[in-house]
Amino acid sequence: MTLHHELSGPADAPVLVLGNSLGTTTALWEPQLPELAERFRVLRYDHRGHGGSPASRGPRRIDDLAEDVLELLDALGVRRVSYCGVSMGAMVGMWLAGHAPERIDRLVLCCTTATYDTARPWEERAAAVRANGTGSIAPAVVSRWFTPALRERSPQTVARFEHMLSTVDDESYAGCCEALGELDLRAVLSKIVAPTAVIAGARDEATPPESLRAIADAIPGASLSVVDAAHLANVEAPDAVAEILREHLK
Numbered sequence: 336m337t338l339h340h341e342l343s344g345p346a347d348a349p350v351l352v353l354g355n356s357l358g359t360t361t362a363l364w365e366p367q368l369p370e371l372a373e374r375f376r377v378l379r380y381d382h383r384g385h386g387g388s389p390a391s392r393g394p395r396r397i398d399d400l401a402e403d404v405l406e407l408l409d410a411l412g413v414r415r416v417s418y419c420g421v422s423m424g425a426m427v428g429m430w431l432a433g434h435a436p437e438r439i440d441r442l443v444l445c446c447t448t449a450t451y452d453t454a455r456p457w458e459e460r461a462a463a464v465r466a467n468g469t470g471s472i473a474p475a476v477v478s479r480w481f482t483p484a485l486r487e488r489s490p491q492t493v494a495r496f497e498h499m500l501s502t503v504d505d506e507s508y509a510g511c512c513e514a515l516g517e518l519d520l521r522a523v524l525s526k527i528v529a530p531t532a533v534i535a536g537a538r539d540e541a542t543p544p545e546s547l548r549a550i551a552d553a554i555p556g557a558s559l560s561v562v563d564a565a566h567l568a569n570v571e572a573p574d575a576v577a578e579i580l581r582e583h584l585k
């Protein structure tokens with residue numbers, strides 16, 4: 336699986352990988368890209384079936400998405416990177432830092448969880464998408480990505496992300512839902528040795544701050560910051576997230 340990817344920034348700078356949430360593409364990171372690309376060789380990629388990456392019948396597990404990233408790094412000849420992910424992108428980051436610690440320098444985990452209480456909502460979402468496509472769930476799902484204040488202030492942002500989600504391949508999206516339903520990364524957290532910054536959205540209902548607190552408590556030495564945002568905190572609170580990245584990745 337060769338993932339669609341985009342490289343920005345100086346060719347000889349340290350590599351920073353940016354991982355996206357379920358249903359988003361490399362465009363997720365546009366608020367932070369210009370600053371990050373001044374100091375890093377930034378590698379953005381699309382999960383399978385998202386954006387420009389080929390569709391697949393899986394993934395079945397988060398391991399599949401993480402192994403796609405290792406394959407991409409190997410293809411690019413990149414050995415060690417810092418990794419920064421939002422939600423499902425951060426789940427991939429936890430997996431990589433726990434299973435391939437020699438590949439990960441610094442880690443940022445934003446608006447994510449190591450496990451879900453129940454697989455049922457993910458099974459239902461997978462079934463809905465297989466029946467009616469990603470467009471059918473986009474308005475309800477995207478409404479949870481932003482606070483009411485952001486939705487009121489910037490309906491064009493909501494429309495842009497609804498469109499982005501609607502373009503994701505149905506079967507690939509359903510496979511991601513199933514991978515999330517069986518997600519359990521709790522055992523790898525204590526193995527993470529990369530310095531880790533954890534970021535929670537104070538108003539995130541998809542992955543509430545308690546989930547991020549549990550992750551920060553389980554990763555040795557990890558810090559926790561809470562920003563005023565819902566699930567896509569790097570979009571809703573771009574400056575606060577940029578400041579945390581600036582401090583943690585310096």
Ligand SMILES: O=C(O)CC1=CCC(=O)O1
Binds near residue numbers: 424479
């Ligand atoms: O799409 C959602 O409901 C929220 C979410 C869970 C994992 C992810 O990446 O986004």
